[in-house]
Amino acid sequence: MKSKDLGNSHLGLMNNLLKKSLSFLLLIFCLNFYSCSNSNSKEKDQLILENIPVLELTAKTIEFPKTYVCEIQAVQFVEIRAKVEGYVDRIYVDEGQFVKKGQTLLQLSSLEFNEMVNSANAKLAQAQAEAQAASVEMQRLQILVEKDIISPSELELAKSKKSVAESGIVEAESMLKNAQTNLSYTTIKAPYDGIVDRFPKKTGALVTPGDLLTNITDVNEVFAYFKVTENEYLRYMRAKLEGESLTSNQDVTLILSDGEVYEYTGKLETMEADFERGTGSIAFRVRFPNPDQLIKHGASGKIQLSNQMENIFLIPQKSTFEIQDYSYVYILDKDNQVKVRSFKPLQRYGVYYIAEGFEEGDRIIYEGIQQVKDGIFVNPAMVSDKEAYDTLSSFL
Structure with missing residues (x-):
C-alpha cells in the first residue's frame, strides 16, 4: 500500500516538472519572437532614407555638337621644282x-643656257640665209627656163633646195625656242x-x-577635310534628297589644335567620290576664310557640326556609376523602393549622358548614390528640371 502511494507521489512530481518546463520554454519562445519582431521593425525603419534627391526624367530634343578630326590644307599649294x-x-x-x-x-x-641660245640664234640666221640663197637661185633658174636656156628639171631641183632651206628655218626656230625655254627655267x-x-x-x-626648290602656299582660304562613316553619309544624303535642312547650309565650326574655336565659320562644299576601303569612311571638304593667315597649310583641328537628337534622355553623370563596361542608375518604383537599372549611353554631352530606353516619368536618384543600394526604401526630395540641367546651356 505504501509502495503504491510512493509511485503516485513520484508521478505527480514528474508532471509538475514537465508543466514548469513547458511554461519556461513558451516564455523563452515569446521573448525571442518579440525580440525578432522588434529587431525587424527597427531594421525596416533603418532602410527608409529621408530626403534623397530624386529627378523625374523627361524626354528632350537637343542640338548636339559632334566633332571630327580634320586635316587642313591651303586652297593652293604648289611645289616648285627645278x-x-x-x-x-x-x-x-x-x-x-x-x-x-x-x-x-x-x-x-645661266651661262651655259645663254650659250645655247646664242648657238640657236646663229643656226637660225644660217638657215634663213640658206633659204634666201635658195630662193634667189630658184628665181634665176625660173628666168632661164622661160627662155628655154635650161631644162625645167633644174628648176624643180632648185625648188626642192628652197623647201629644204625653209624647213631648216623651222628647225632652227624650234631649237631657239627650246634654248630660250631652258634659259627661262x-x-x-x-x-x-x-x-x-x-x-x-x-x-x-x-x-x-x-629637285625641290621651295613651296608656295596661298592661305587666304583653307580647306578642312574630315571623314564620316557610311551611316552618317547615308543620313546626310537622305536628308538632302528629302529637302531637309542640310549641314551644307549651316555654318561649320573649326576648333584649332589648342582647343580655341576659330573665329570664322566655314561652308561644306563637296565630298570624295569613293569610300576608303580600309576604314569604310568618306571625306567631306569645308572651305574656311583665312584673311589673317592664322592657319597654315598642314595644320590640324576638329570640325564641329550640329546634330539634332530627338526624344532622348539626359542622365546626369553624378547620378550614375559604372561596373566594368556597363553604366547604372538607381531608379524608384511606385513604392519608392530603389532598383538598379543598367543603360548604354549613346554618347557624352558635357556632364550628362545621352541615353534612350527610359520613359517619361521615370525617377532616378539624382545625388547621394553612395548612400543607397538595391531594395531599400527612400523618401524622395524631388529635384526640378531647372536645377538638374542648370549647366546644360554651357554645352549648347
Missing part, C-alpha cells in the same frame, strides 16, 4: 615671305600670290631636274 640642272646663283626672297605672282624667287646659273618665279616655304637648296648648291 626643270634644268645648274647651281643656285642667288636667292631673292626670304623663307616665309609673301610674294606676288611673277616675282623672282631665285636664280640658277633658270629664273624661278612665283606662279601666284602666296607665302614662300623653306629653301632646301642654298646659294652655291647644285640642283638637278626634279
Whole structure:
C-alpha cells in the first residue's frame, strides 16, 4: 500500500516538472519572437532614407555638337621644282615671305643656257640665209627656163633646195625656242600670290631636274577635310534628297589644335567620290576664310557640326556609376523602393549622358548614390528640371 502511494507521489512530481518546463520554454519562445519582431521593425525603419534627391526624367530634343578630326590644307599649294640642272646663283626672297605672282624667287646659273641660245640664234640666221640663197637661185633658174636656156628639171631641183632651206628655218626656230625655254627655267618665279616655304637648296648648291626648290602656299582660304562613316553619309544624303535642312547650309565650326574655336565659320562644299576601303569612311571638304593667315597649310583641328537628337534622355553623370563596361542608375518604383537599372549611353554631352530606353516619368536618384543600394526604401526630395540641367546651356 505504501509502495503504491510512493509511485503516485513520484508521478505527480514528474508532471509538475514537465508543466514548469513547458511554461519556461513558451516564455523563452515569446521573448525571442518579440525580440525578432522588434529587431525587424527597427531594421525596416533603418532602410527608409529621408530626403534623397530624386529627378523625374523627361524626354528632350537637343542640338548636339559632334566633332571630327580634320586635316587642313591651303586652297593652293604648289611645289616648285627645278626643270634644268645648274647651281643656285642667288636667292631673292626670304623663307616665309609673301610674294606676288611673277616675282623672282631665285636664280640658277645661266651661262651655259645663254650659250645655247646664242648657238640657236646663229643656226637660225644660217638657215634663213640658206633659204634666201635658195630662193634667189630658184628665181634665176625660173628666168632661164622661160627662155628655154635650161631644162625645167633644174628648176624643180632648185625648188626642192628652197623647201629644204625653209624647213631648216623651222628647225632652227624650234631649237631657239627650246634654248630660250631652258634659259627661262633658270629664273624661278612665283606662279601666284602666296607665302614662300623653306629653301632646301642654298646659294652655291647644285640642283638637278626634279629637285625641290621651295613651296608656295596661298592661305587666304583653307580647306578642312574630315571623314564620316557610311551611316552618317547615308543620313546626310537622305536628308538632302528629302529637302531637309542640310549641314551644307549651316555654318561649320573649326576648333584649332589648342582647343580655341576659330573665329570664322566655314561652308561644306563637296565630298570624295569613293569610300576608303580600309576604314569604310568618306571625306567631306569645308572651305574656311583665312584673311589673317592664322592657319597654315598642314595644320590640324576638329570640325564641329550640329546634330539634332530627338526624344532622348539626359542622365546626369553624378547620378550614375559604372561596373566594368556597363553604366547604372538607381531608379524608384511606385513604392519608392530603389532598383538598379543598367543603360548604354549613346554618347557624352558635357556632364550628362545621352541615353534612350527610359520613359517619361521615370525617377532616378539624382545625388547621394553612395548612400543607397538595391531594395531599400527612400523618401524622395524631388529635384526640378531647372536645377538638374542648370549647366546644360554651357554645352549648347
